Amino acid sequence: MKKLINAPEDVLVESLKGVAAAHPELSVDLETHVITRAVPKDEGKVAIVSGGGSGHEPLHGGFVGHGMLDAAVAGEVFTSPTPDRVQAATQAVDRGAGVLHIVKNYTGDVLNFEMAAELASMEGIEVGTVVVADDVAVQDSLYTAGRRGVGLTVLLEKLVGAAAEEGRDLASVVDLAHRITANGRSMGMALTSGTVPAAGKPTFDLPDDQMEIGIGIHGEPGRHREPLAPAHDIARQLVDPILADLDVTGPAIVMLNGMGGSPLIELYLMYGEVSAMLEAAGVQIVRNLVGNYITSLDMAGCSLTVLKADDELLRLWDAPVSTPGLRWGM
């Protein structure tokens, strides 16, 4: 295992120390692994909390800040954070207008956020929840009943974050979140496996001449393996399953995401491929992201996310955002 780490069991806390050192605009609790804004949003606005296992950076901690999340709860690598920590984060950021929980659809996350929501509501905090399940690769998976939550989470955190900043109430923010989950889909692939520090070896063996199509973000199995193929063929295998599942002629926000170990020169090349295919299929790409936004440790590979857009979503997308991972307009 070749990694820039000390003891494997210290990776999360030591990485959070770096986040704290680099970003004085964030408040990082090294005990609970909760990242919040150093300056909370105004009283009376809906707060947004997300979280999950670590290893997907910049998601979620890198998306805390104005226009996006109020708190991120970081579990150990690929391990859901406990309900008490999610509850503590919820309580810490509630500004009297309720809290939206953004949960990626993995069994542990769903259960723990559910329990946290119950605990919070016992404290008188109104909690709404959106479960992201955008991965068209598989119906059920190793860690999931139903589809896995992947890249759409990034776009959703941006969009509902902007809505909350506008002062919209919890019901309206929850409605928006559900509209986004209904209109976005993702599909990913891997060239190599990531390596969980505590495991010390790659999560799965992928021969030098093979790739895996439909991979999740934890090394859980995808649809199938096949011989390495040119970028053009890979792009086709990401685009087609999304278009088969989502009627998306018209405007869209598109993300070509890197899994952590693939360099930008390759991600742009892939974006060139997928954007041409999407446009040829009648998708009008009005906004895009290309880069590492939801990763799987040092896995090489990429994923594609497509979200149908309308004027409201574009207005929210263009609203100012200031986080370590996403920043514009301020």
Add this chain to the structure above:
Amino acid sequence: MKKLINAPEDVLVESLKGVAAAHPELSVDLETHVITRAVPKDEGKVAIVSGGGSGHEPLHGGFVGHGMLDAAVAGEVFTSPTPDRVQAATQAVDRGAGVLHIVKNYTGDVLNFEMAAELASMEGIEVGTVVVADDVAVQDSLYTAGRRGVGLTVLLEKLVGAAAEEGRDLASVVDLAHRITANGRSMGMALTSGTVPAAGKPTFDLPDDQMEIGIGIHGEPGRHREPLAPAHDIARQLVDPILADLDVTGPAIVMLNGMGGSPLIELYLMYGEVSAMLEAAGVQIVRNLVGNYITSLDMAGCSLTVLKADDELLRLWDAPVSTPGLRWGM
């Protein structure tokens, strides 16, 4: 070789196609491989041109935009762009106030930019040049007389870009550039070699239990190899040679840069280590960058850059910038 590419010889152009598709605010010439702003800066302002071999993305093309570069000239992977293309870029972005060439200190780049500057001056364009040679690892190298130009290039492009945007004249921008190169140093290391697409195999062999300290950004040899070590020891080997070379008690801008294949969770962990060591040595880190800014294809590893700061540099640092790779204040 596991990469998201089609034919190796098409990587550069196909990646540029992706850049063009993703960034309508840039103008990408697929013939000359020159990236410029779609909307040029105002007449009468100094223009900034950089470039060099590809494979270091987002540098340089990802730093074209308001507050940073006016043009980037992309050579093939790890290959200097030809003088005629640098000259064409220079001519294209000159707004009547002269052009600054930012050149990383590699023999090919230095010669080609020199020749381009001569060609441009024959056309009546005033050209100033700054050669970045910030790498403390080695005195001469495989491709260099003198030190190599690495991470400081990123900070320099931001700072002189801001100065040019303010309307300062060429002599003043050149002076500033030289002040920056005199006050910044870098040191890098690799866990793995990157793979040049046309070569099809790693540039160098680094055994599973070894790392290389003092690596450049092209896989050229560093100072020495040694057994894999904890992040803390690696950080010490990046920090000490910089502090030995640069008297930097007081304010500084610090970048912990990823080489392309190392995920953000590791880069933040490394930033935690180096920032604590620098602060202990009397460096006051007033601004920082953590992420992939000047890479070496899919190499795993990182580099550290330290630049002594003063009020003027901080003002220029904080000035608005809007590029694919760096964006704030707008």
